[in-house]
Amino acid sequence: MKKLAIVAIVTAAVTGCSTSAVPPSQAIEASPNRIFGHQIKSDEMTQLLVVRDSGMVGGGCSTAVFIDGGRAALLNTKEKATFYISPGEHMIGASFEGSGLCSMGKERQERDFTFDKGKVKILRVYIDADANIDIKPTSLQ
Numbered sequence: 001m002k003k004l005a006i007v008a009i010v011t012a013a014v015t016g017c018s019t020s021a022v023p024p025s026q027a028i029e030a031s032p033n034r035i036f037g038h039q040i041k042s043d044e045m046t047q048l049l050v051v052r053d054s055g056m057v058g059g060g061c062s063t064a065v066f067i068d069g070g071r072a073a074l075l076n077t078k079e080k081a082t083f084y085i086s087p088g089e090h091m092i093g094a095s096f097e098g099s100g101l102c103s104m105g106k107e108r109q110e111r112d113f114t115f116d117k118g119k120v121k122i123l124r125v126y127i128d129a130d131a132n133i134d135i136k137p138t139s140l141q
Helices: 004-019
Strands: 048-050 062-067 072-074 079-085 089-096 108-113 120-127 134-137
Touching: 004 079, 048 062, 048 072, 048 089, 062 079, 072 079, 089 134, 108 120
Parallel strands: 048 120
Antiparallel strands: 048 079, 062 072, 062 089, 089 108, 120 134
């Protein structure tokens, strides 16, 4: 019984500290002054929607979003940004940005994604209980 209680407490602590996915329909648009590029919409482009999770871990720090190594936006918790990029392979990344504790996290985490013309790809910025940042696909709407 004692072991079960310890496992339950540890599980609750870990789960309570990682971030939670935010459906794009519930996310807040990031301020235009924190979106730095990839804003030209055309029929030749594909749409990328990046949503930052909600939660306490990293909540006081901005998250920088990178597209092919270039800084594309700064997101706060529960925010989203839409980008227009050419179809094909692109390296999408995320990292903490700021001073103090915000600058002590791991360097930028990047992933390679393939984008198809005419399709929207939704990615989420996720932060685990150890403050490791990652960017990964989501099917949440």
